[in-house]
Amino acid sequence: MVDLAELHQAILNGDAKRAVAVTELALAEHADPAELVTNYMIPAMDEVGRRFECEDYFVPELLLSARAMKGSLALLRPLLAARGTEPVGRVVIGTVKGDLHDIGKNLVASMLEGGGFEVIDLGADVSPQKFIEAVQSSGANLVCLSALLTVTMGSMKTTIEALKEAGMRDRVRVLVGGAPVTQQYADEIGADGYGINASVAVALARQMAKVA
């Protein structure tokens, strides 16, 4: 019988091959997909986040763990959907208009997925209209906006204003982040939260999902 602690360890080690192999074995043994996610994968990614916070892990380790988690999740997601298992929350995420940098956004997206969220990743250089359309079509309750550049931070404000104009601002919480972004800027543009790094972003998203 497969030792499910190996799934936790494979994600922690960033070993995608092992994570997938253990997941396949577990499913062959009729393990509960939701239990795999809740009891092994989410705790593993929480530990990855903790290690990132205390600088035992850095960007490469975080990316590797996220890949391992995604490999496993790809096997589980169809089964979860078939059973009608609801995610912790639905998040629309993207780098704002004019900005093509996506490393930070990708880290946050991966950590959110690892945290049990359904993530609709719109990529980089995303217009306000695309954010609005994605919120409408997905029923997301959280929008995450990323920017690396001082010259594109303004697109965060534009996007929040567009959500207001579309009458959607009350339906979603908006979380912002990126190198030049600060709590003060988040407050100025009317965001609901500021994630100083990927780990904090997930913690905030969880808080917001509870109250959204």
Added chain:
Amino acid sequence: MHESRRRVLETIEHRQPDRVPIDFGSTGVTGVHVSCVAALRNHYGLDPRPVKVHEPYQMLGLIDEDLKQAMGIDVDGVFPRKTMFGFPAENWKPWTLNGLDVLVPEKFNTTVDANGDTLIYPEGDLSAGPSGRMPKGFHFFDTIVRQKHFDEEHLDPADNLEEFAPLTDDDLAAIVADVREAAGKGRAVIANFGGTAFGDIALVPGPFLKDPRGIRDITEWYVSTTSRRDYIHQIFSRQCEIALANLARIHERIGNTVDAVFICGTDFGTQTSSFCSVPAFRELWMPYYAQVCGWIHRHTTWKCFKHSCGSVARFYPSLIEAGFDLINPVQCSATGMEPEGLKTKYGDRLVFWGGGVDTQKTLPFGTPSEVREQVLRRCEVFAPGGGFVFNSIHNIQAGTPVANIAAMLDAVQKFNGRA
């Protein structure tokens, strides 16, 4: 010796110069966006001619001699023969950037896609796929990653080494000519000969290559620094051999005509942390940095310049040990990068080439008064005893008010007792 060069040499030898020397435009990380160069020309009442975009990736403007004098600049730069998109910065032609008339190199060939974004092509070859994109209405290019599928079992380091090659005779002749021209101006000279950047994430995707092979995706590269470390070592090791041979040939021709060499722009810092641990840095990067800096210090009087954004004070002891002398951009807003602490702890061993004013908040979004205040404070902290070249923290970005740039320069002059 010209007073500008003497001033810089004194400060990089950690002696008190007569004034804080100023650098703008000598490297690709101490430059000014072309729109701001145009605004500065107007501000100082100079001939309003179109500005040359000499670095097309970040759209940095060439600071001509008249503007250098108006800005009080003490450093000249020597750039690699080819730009980030693989064509030389020569044979200028008109182009328009968001309504501003500029000049761009002859092979700066672009198309506009269905979204209105501008695409640029490696070596100006429109038949190759585009390697850079400038979103509509924005100000500079970012790389289009062209990662091909690769077979994990058959990764070949040679694929990631295409851009690192022995200098051709033409390359060498161009370097010699550029160095002589720069040295003739009387300012200090910093040269970027190319080839010594180990894993600079701006260069990894190969925007200058028509058909990049190997690991070219940014995420894949970061992952590889942990999961394929042997592969990266093989790349760095061969790259280092090529670089040392090129440096020897260059030195044979130019001697000690240049004062500093831009070695590497690989960023190790994020806003609050770093991209890797110090042990990982020492294992993967430091051996090659030590070889390059060691060769330079054994054979030349050149100083070694390292750029890394972000929270990188944790790496300073290793960078010093590797042989770096000049550190840039000194991002004081990042965690653990407070100016007073850096000066106290490392000021006798590192020259702070930057740190003069914050470009994430104060310079683009502050008032002229806030800019002046910060610049004066930074000069008070970094200038005593030398070891400081004034520069903003990285390039001055598009949209920065010219009044703030002028306030910054006025404040340095005031500190220098000239205003």
